[in-house]
Amino acid sequence: MILYSFPSSPFGCKVKSVIFACGLEKNITIEEFHPWLPDTEFRKLNPLGKIPVLKTVDDAIFDSTVICEYLMEKSGMLEKLMPNRIKSLKIQSLVDGLADAAVAIRYELFFRPEHLRCLNWYDRQYLALVSGLKYLDQFNLSTELRFENLCLATFLSYLEVRFSDSNFEQTFQNLYNWYADFMHAHPFLEAAKAKDHPVPAGITRLEK
Ligand SMILES: N[C@@H](CCC(=O)N[C@@H](CS)C(=O)NCC(=O)O)C(=O)O
Known part of the structure; x- marks a missing residue:
């Protein structure tokens, strides 16, 4: 999976903290992307043009809370963290x-x-x-x-x-x-x- 984010983004950092808390760091590559770059390809992942976005094998997931829930559920940590x-x-x-x-x-x-x-x-x-x-x-x-x-x-x-x-x-x-x-x-x-x-x-x- 690929997480599109930027090092200063509070929403991206929130997702990163959940990745670490769930022990998923080996499953996710973090790709640096600034949402203000003129890049029409990125809007194919998220039409809003916002980061973070998590690209899975068959989907692009946004926004940050949805990504976090997806990761917590996938790792079996949802009950523990929420x-x-x-x-x-x-x-x-x-x-x-x-x-x-x-x-x-x-x-x-x-x-x-x-x-x-x-x-x-x-x-x-x-x-x-x-x-x-x-x-x-x-x-x-x-x-x-x-x-x-x-x-x-x-x-x-x-x-x-x-x-x-x-x-x-x-x-x-x-x-x-x-x-x-x-x-x-x-x-x-x-x-x-x-x-x-x-x-x-x-x-x-x-x-x-
Ligand atoms: N509700 C969204 C907010 C994401 C958001 O606002 N991200 C900012 C970067 S920190 C962004 O991509 N802004 C670009 C824009 O507003 O066009 C989430 O939780 O993911």
Whole structure:
């Protein structure tokens, strides 16, 4: 199987963490692909043009949560990683929403020139991000190896890379203490963390 992803993608890192937690790393090749590259072939795998995508022998699976469920089921780890399905999905969908907001902010700042940026829209994404982190800061999280915890830890690794100047670690201390404890309890997850990576040449900014 091939996983199309990019080293900084929070959704891709979430899938990588599930690959490691399920012991599937030998079955999956990770192919680096930036979703903003003009590549019409990739849209044959995912018409939305988004990563991550998992290419199997006879299918292309997206989005990240569907890929994760597929891998957990395939490896027999679904019950272990999601013993309480609704609880897992609730946190997972919150974290996905935070990742959507964080990635939208990143795109606005990185891909759009300053004179085309919309401050109200940016503020709304930032509000979603901060409100979600506050909610999770008050949540009682365990350090058990659970799907929702994998989603959250890899997302926080994305914030470390892309929002390093936002002071979240000081503002949401419970959450970041949990993150440190969780990573300490499951050191194999270091390999799934988001990494800063140069954007490939040939990507055009949103000039219009
Ligand atoms: N809901 C999707 C979100 C995936 C997503 O937004 N991926 C970003 C990269 S982190 C992307 O491919 N963006 C390209 C675009 O929006 O055109 C999932 O969980 O896989």
